[in-house]
Amino acid sequence: MHELGTTSGDLAAENESLRARMAYLMEQAERNHEIMRRHQAFDLEIVAADNFSNLVSTIFRSLPTISDLDIVTLSLVDEEADIQTVMNVLGVDFAEFPQLHFVASEASLGFVPARSPAFTGPPKPTLGPYSPALHQQMFPNPPAGLQSIALVPLLRNRRLIGSLNLGSLDPARFTPSMGTDFVEHMGSIIAICLENVISNEMLKYIGLTDSLTGVYNRRYIDRRLIEEIARARRQAYRISCMYIDIDHFKQVNDTYGHQGGDEVLREVATRIKTELRVSDALGRFGGEEFVVLLIDADLDSATTVAQRIRANIAGTPFHLSSGTTVSLSVSIGVATLDDFERDHAMEGVAHQLVAHADTALYQAKAEGRNRVVSFD
Numbered sequence: 001m002h003e004l005g006t007t008s009g010d011l012a013a014e015n016e017s018l019r020a021r022m023a024y025l026m027e028q029a030e031r032n033h034e035i036m037r038r039h040q041a042f043d044l045e046i047v048a049a050d051n052f053s054n055l056v057s058t059i060f061r062s063l064p065t066i067s068d069l070d071i072v073t074l075s076l077v078d079e080e081a082d083i084q085t086v087m088n089v090l091g092v093d094f095a096e097f098p099q100l101h102f103v104a105s106e107a108s109l110g111f112v113p114a115r116s117p118a119f120t121g122p123p124k125p126t127l128g129p130y131s132p133a134l135h136q137q138m139f140p141n142p143p144a145g146l147q148s149i150a151l152v153p154l155l156r157n158r159r160l161i162g163s164l165n166l167g168s169l170d171p172a173r174f175t176p177s178m179g180t181d182f183v184e185h186m187g188s189i190i191a192i193c194l195e196n197v198i199s200n201e202m203l204k205y206i207g208l209t210d211s212l213t214g215v216y217n218r219r220y221i222d223r224r225l226i227e228e229i230a231r232a233r234r235q236a237y238r239i240s241c242m243y244i245d246i247d248h249f250k251q252v253n254d255t256y257g258h259q260g261g262d263e264v265l266r267e268v269a270t271r272i273k274t275e276l277r278v279s280d281a282l283g284r285f286g287g288e289e290f291v292v293l294l295i296d297a298d299l300d301s302a303t304t305v306a307q308r309i310r311a312n313i314a315g316t317p318f319h320l321s322s323g324t325t326v327s328l329s330v331s332i333g334v335a336t337l338d339d340f341e342r343d344h345a346m347e348g349v350a351h352q353l354v355a356h357a358d359t360a361l362y363q364a365k366a367e368g369r370n371r372v373v374s375f376d
């Protein structure tokens with residue numbers, strides 16, 4: 001009897017403990033389910049991001065919340081700074097993303113020893129304590145009290161494209177003994193999304209720019225002009241246009257060959273750009289003609305900028321890679337949008353603005369070249 005009583009008491013206690021364990025497991029399962037649900041929602045969100053800015057801002061905004069992290073940063077390999085060039089042209093403001101930085105090589109991410117011919121397998125995530133000396137590059141502005149970190153390699157076709165860097169104030173959040181499946185999965189989705197948006201942005205860039213000089217092409221300038229006219233009307237500011245043509249460019253080609261001509265075109269584009277504001281847009285309209293849209297500039301200020309460009313080109317000879325030096329000049333026509341044009345259709349106004357600048361350019365050529373003429 002006594003034994004039986006003890007046994008049923010034990011059973012009751014065991015039952016109780018099993019129930020508690022069960023409840024705990026259920027709670028865990030629910031929590032895991034919730035985490036999975038949030039991560040799936042995050043995956044969908046980043047897959048839907050249609051450009052570079054949207055993708056990185058989603059990562060930096062959502063990942064700390066859904067993964068309960070204190071800092072998330074991203075290091076991207078950009079060997080020739082192509083990604084940065086393209087994103088700059090497409091208007092990405094990197095100042096908005098202090099958690100994003102670029103490195104010049106895969107090796108500088110630290111996953112692959114710099115000189116390691118023996119390296120074969122893909123790099124694995126690094127989990128463990130945060131060390132300011134080791135992780136300064138990944139966390140340039142770490143939160144106070146950062147304790148543990150996970151550096152997750154971003155791989156595409158066995159190529160390391162970057163590193164997703166996660167940090168926590170909790171020392172137990174990432175430890176070397178932890179499994180890495182979860183962060184690897186996260187890294188692989190982010191890597192695919194990054195590669196996709198970067199390729200898309202590259203295509204966009206190619207469609208809008210001139211491959212020889214890297215400045216915008218005519219298609220972009222035509223489209224941008226319409227947008228700027230609409231904005232200028234709403235916000236009541238002036239836009240002006242410059243038509244620039246290199247004088248006697250045919251002689252450059254005839255004397256120094258097509259390659260010499262191409263070098264001159266690149267250098268002219270670079271010099272024009274140095275005289276412009278970032279809000280202005282420079283395009284090559286084919287051959288040796290460039291067009292500049294000057295935003296928030298009246299005829300006087302546009303003419304002043306044009307004179308600076310003319311003086312820059314005429315004042316400093318061009319050094320070609322063959323060792324030859326060429327002296328050049330440009331002729332520039334300048335025109336501005338007048339207030340009365342506000343009532344006209346935008347396409348017509350855009351066309352007229354460029355045509356006026358072209359007429360002024362024609363006059364500059366007729367008057368002897370190396371000069372600026374304003375349309376009035």
Ligand SMILES: Nc1nc2c(ncn2[C@@H]2O[C@H](COP(=O)(O)OP(=O)(O)OP(=O)(O)O)[C@@H](O)[C@H]2O)c(=O)[nH]1
Pocket residue numbers: 212245246247248249250251253257258259260261262265286287288365369
């Ligand atoms: N190198 C190079 N030359 C080009 C390119 N596109 C057009 N050209 C050349 O640009 C020259 C334009 O010459 P023209 O239109 O006669 O004018 P110009 O010699 O500059 O004379 P003015 O404009 O009257 O001062 C031609 O020789 C074209 O072959 C290009 O992409 N690269």
